[in-house]
Every structure is written in structure tokens, then in C-alpha cells.
Amino acid sequence: MLKIKDLHARIDGKDILKGLSLEISAGEVHAIMGPNGAGKSTLAQVLAGREGYEIVSGSVEFCGRDLLALAPEERAREGVFLAFQYPVEIPGVNNVYLLKAALNAIRKHRGEDELDAYAFMKIIREKMQLMQMDASFLNRGVNEGFSGGEKKRNEILQMAVLEPKLALLDETDSGLDIDAMKVVADGVNSLRSPERAIIMVTHYQRLLDHIVPDVVHVLADGRIVKSGDRSLALELEAHGYEWLQQAVGT
Amino acid sequence: MNAMLESLREHWRDQAAALPGDTARRERALEAFLAEGLPTTAEEDWKYTSLAHLEQARLTLPGPVTLARAMAAVERHGVPDLEGPRLVFVNGQLIPPACRLEGRVPGLTIESLAQVLGEHDADEALDRVVDLDRYRLARLNTALFQDGARVRATKGVITDAPIYLLFLTLGDAEAMQLVQPRVLIETAEGASVTVIEHHCGEGEAAVINAVTEIVAQPGSRVTHYRIQEHADTHAQVASLNARLDRDAALVCHNIDLGGAVVRNDVHVRLIAPGADVELNGLYFTRGTSHVDNHTRVDHLAPHTSSREDYRGVLAGRSRAVFNGKVLVAEDAQKIEAHQSNNNLLLSHECEIDTKPELEIYADDVKCSHGATVGQLDATALFYLRSRGLDEDTARGLLTFAFAEEVIARLGIAPLAERLSSTVIGHLPDSDRLRAFT
Structure with missing residues (x-):
């Protein structure tokens, strides 16, 4: 589904990604771990189309298309979803209207009819139940006054509604207490499917106790330096990133 | 003397006798205004806003508008679903069939100024709060205003329904009209009122010069809305002048969505401890429009507070000015004053001049201010x-x-x-x- 080849990216003249390669197939869940500043969030932002990053070289192919040539909204409509590390508060724009506009933009792109209010609300109620969210949330401004946990739940709710092909979860566990983490993890797990790929970017392995990945990659200094199964994350947890940097000689 | 001032003098000669109220007061105001003329950009307070284009304009005091025309305009511009009393003025004149005064609250009086000036103490209520040396155009209003509204609430009277004052200006191709709304709001101890001033209009070029005076006695509360939706041919100058006594509260919402050249002054005096004012503002300028907001809060007593948040959205080749002054008098300790002005520029050709000003003579105060100009x-x-x-x-x-x-x-x-x-x-x-x- 996603093929990243030798990707080099920089921001403000500073090289962040330095030859990153990665392949993910539908149905897989990959975790990308790494120390702060390794380029984890940059990778998520670059894949979602954030402006300001300069792609120096390399390529990203998504379902056979050149992902880097698409605007952020085109990527979203093609099925890329980024759950933000810091979801943005937008007072004055209603949650429910944003969800509806987002879903209809994607449906329209797929050649499907836009949903009427009734059909839309039916979907929303179901997904909100999944994320254990109160109905009052719908009429609030987007993320306005939400706690850290509520913001992250809202991201996963959006993901559940939009049903992307590729979900990028950027530090989704940060700022969550254990109960909130369970709700978020249950939400993500319920969205695992043979048609969908998920990339989780995380500094800590605790999220991986709840969302068990198929593959774990270690990102350091802008490149994937090691890949393995679940046990790699546990080793990292036990020995820290310094151990790894010595082990791979970076 | 320029054409505008000459035309005003002629109107005075022809129509002074027909204007309501104390003629001597009007004449003093007129002479003072004529002696000074319009403010010019050479004055610091008017640095960015020019009224020079009016100097050669011959202004006319509007005559009556036909009822059918007035009612149709009210239909087009008025806010339809508001509960509560309303007074409607078209080109400065009351339109009784468009007004609604039934079901009045005891202790709450809503009157047309033209009907009550010359009676009781109505004349004395004018010019009590406005600083005429500073807001010189208010003198022109005092001299030649034709009608307006007086709202009074006696001790402890609390009204929920907003009082809606609609001031409509219908510009005329034959002559540039001078429309001068005048509003007095007086709340006695513990009273509370909400007043909406809705200024809007259509048609050819016209000049609107509005004055509002608010006197809030101890513990009373005024919520005031000034909604400005004039045509893009209209020039508007307005001053809102308020005096707040002990524990009185004023909330002002100033919304500017129209007008060609707009200048608003807000001057609030907090004269006793516990007085509190909140100023909210929004201006959305487009095309070649120019909107200038000058606000001034005088903390004249200790333990007074003010909060101000003005926001601007600028598009096209429009221009906006914000000047927010906070004065803290020497013995006004323990006051709190916060101010912010944020602007969003939607084009490269628009311009904002924003200037917060603090003048503090006390030493134990909490003041903050900030201004931003930016993109999304x-x-x-x-x-x-x-x-x-x-x-x-x-x-x-x-x-x-x-x-x-x-x-x-x-x-x-x-x-x-x-x-x-x-x-x-x-x-x-x-x-x-x-x-x-």
C-alpha cells in the first residue's frame, strides 16, 4: 500500500529525514519508535502533506500514486488520515459540522452520494459510543476546551468516521492516563482490518501493550536503523535508545 | 468657511426653530463646532482617518420619508425576531408604526427625544457625559440632531428583553444627508437594561453622526450593542460616552460590518470603586472601506476593572485603525485593565494601524495589552x-x-x-x- 524509498526531507535548511525507506501492506500495523528528534513526527507530517517541509529526494508511493504530488486534502480523500499529536482547537467551528464536511468530501471523491443528516447522525452516534464520548461534545467547537484525553479520543473518532486506508497515529499515547489510553487503544483496535494499514509513531512502548504491532521499526537520525517484531520494542524499553545506537553503530 | 460649514449655518438659520429642545444649547454647540471645523489628520487622534472629502460637501438635514418607503426599508434591514420594545428612526425621524412599546415594564421609560425635549429635565440630560472638547463632532450632533431615544430605568428595575433602537439611513442622490442619532441611557441604583443600537442604511452618500451617553448609577448594569451595517457609500462618526458609578457594570459590543469611512470613539469613565467595563469589538473591512476604532477607559477610582478585546478582519484594499487607551489616575490603586487587539489580514493590500496606549499614574495596578497582526x-x-x-x-x-x-x-x-x-x-x-x- 505504502512504499517510501530513500526519502530525504528538510525544514528551515535542516535535514530531518536522511534516506528513510519503509514498506507497508494493507492489514499491517507498524510501530515507529525512536528518540526525540529522530524524525518520527516529521515523517507523519510529510506523509500527510504539511507545508514547509522540503522534499530533497526520494519517493512515496501510496496505492500506486505519487503521494508527494498531492495536496493535503487530496491525500485525505485518497484515504490518508493523520491523528495529530497536538490536535488543534478551532472555536467557532462545530465538531459535528467538521465531521460531516470531512466525510462528505471523502464520499464525493469516491463517487458516493453525500449523506443526509439522518444517515450521518446514525454513523456518528455509533462511533461515539465506541469512543465513549458524550453527545454534548458534538455541538462544541472543534477540540475547544477539550482535555488532552478528549482531544485524542476525538482524533480516533474522526478516524473511525472517515475510515481511511492508511492511518498515521502521531504520539497518540502522549498525555493519556491509563483509562483514556484503553479507550483510544480499543478504538484503534476495532479499526484494524485487512484493508487498512496503520502506522503508530511513539516514543514509548506502553501503547504497544494495547495495540500490538506486526512490525516495529526504530528510527534514529532520519533513517530506519532496525526493524523487527514486537520483541524489539521490549528490548528498547529495557535498554533504552542508547543501547540501540551503540548496537547499530550510529 | 468651507462648503460643509456654510451649509450647516444655512440649515441652522432655516430650521433652528423647528428643532426640539433648548435652542440656546444648540446654538452654543453649533458656534463652537463651526469655529473649530472638522478634525484633520494633523491632529494626533485623527492621524489615520481623514474627513477631508466632507469639507466641500453640502450637507442637508433630511426631511420626512414616506411611510411606505420607511416600512419597506425597515423590513429589509431590521433584525426581525427580537422580542421586546423597539424604536425605529429613518433618516433621523421616528416612524411610529414601526415601533413597539406595548407591554412595558413599570419603571422602564423609553421615549423619543423629540417628544420629550423641552419637558421636565430632558434637556438637562444631554451633554452630561460626553467630553465635547475631545469629541468635537458630538457638538454638531447636539446642535442639529432631529430625534433620538432616551431610555431610563428607575431603582432596581431589571429588564430582560433588549430594547431595540433601529437607526436607518436612506441616502439620497439629490443631497448628501446628515443623519444624527442621539441616545441617552440612564440606569438608577441596581437597575439593569440591555440596549441594541442598530445603525444601517442604503443608497447614495450620506453622513451619520451618532452620539450615545450612558449614566450608570451605583450597582446598575448596562449591556450595550452598537451594530453598524451602513452602505459602502456612507460615512459614519459615532461616540459612545459612559460614566460608571460604584459597582456599576457596562458591557459594550461594537460590531462594524459596513460603511465607507467609519470612526467610532468609546469613552468610559470609571468614577468609583467596583465599576467594571467590558469592551468587545469586531470590524470586518472590505473593498476600500476604512474603519477607525478609538477607545478610552479612564480608571479614576481604585478597584475598578476593564477588559477589552477587539478583533479585525481586513480584506481587499481596506484599512482599519485601532487605538485603545487606558488611563489610570494617580490614586486609582488596585485596578485591573486588560486589552487585546488581534487582526487577520486576508490580502496584501489591506492595512491596519494598531496602537495600545497605557497612561498610568498609580503604582499598584495590573495592566496588560497586546496586539497581533497576522495570517491564519x-x-x-x-x-x-x-x-x-x-x-x-x-x-x-x-x-x-x-x-x-x-x-x-x-x-x-x-x-x-x-x-x-x-x-x-x-x-x-x-x-x-x-x-x-
């Missing part, structure tokens, strides 16, 4: 686009959301909805944006 938040824009919204829609939505934060503070739903709708209508891609509200 890049992260928020990316967030919306990453959810599949196209860039134009995302930009429109964030612009709307910026303005909506001020509108959301308006406590009157039909008014807030109407203004939200107007703001959206001024944005590109408005049909799509409407789906979000």
Missing part, C-alpha cells in the same frame, strides 16, 4: 485540509471562526445569528461555509 494559523489550516476540506473552504472557515469568537459573546441569539450570517456572506465561498454553522 498554519497548523489549523493544515488540520482542516488533512480532514479533506479544500484550502479555500478551510481558510474561509478559520476566518469565520476568528470573527465568530466575538459574535459568540453576544447574548442575543437572533442578533448573533444574523451577524454570523452577514460575516459568512462577506467571505468567499460563503454557500459552502453556511453548512458549518
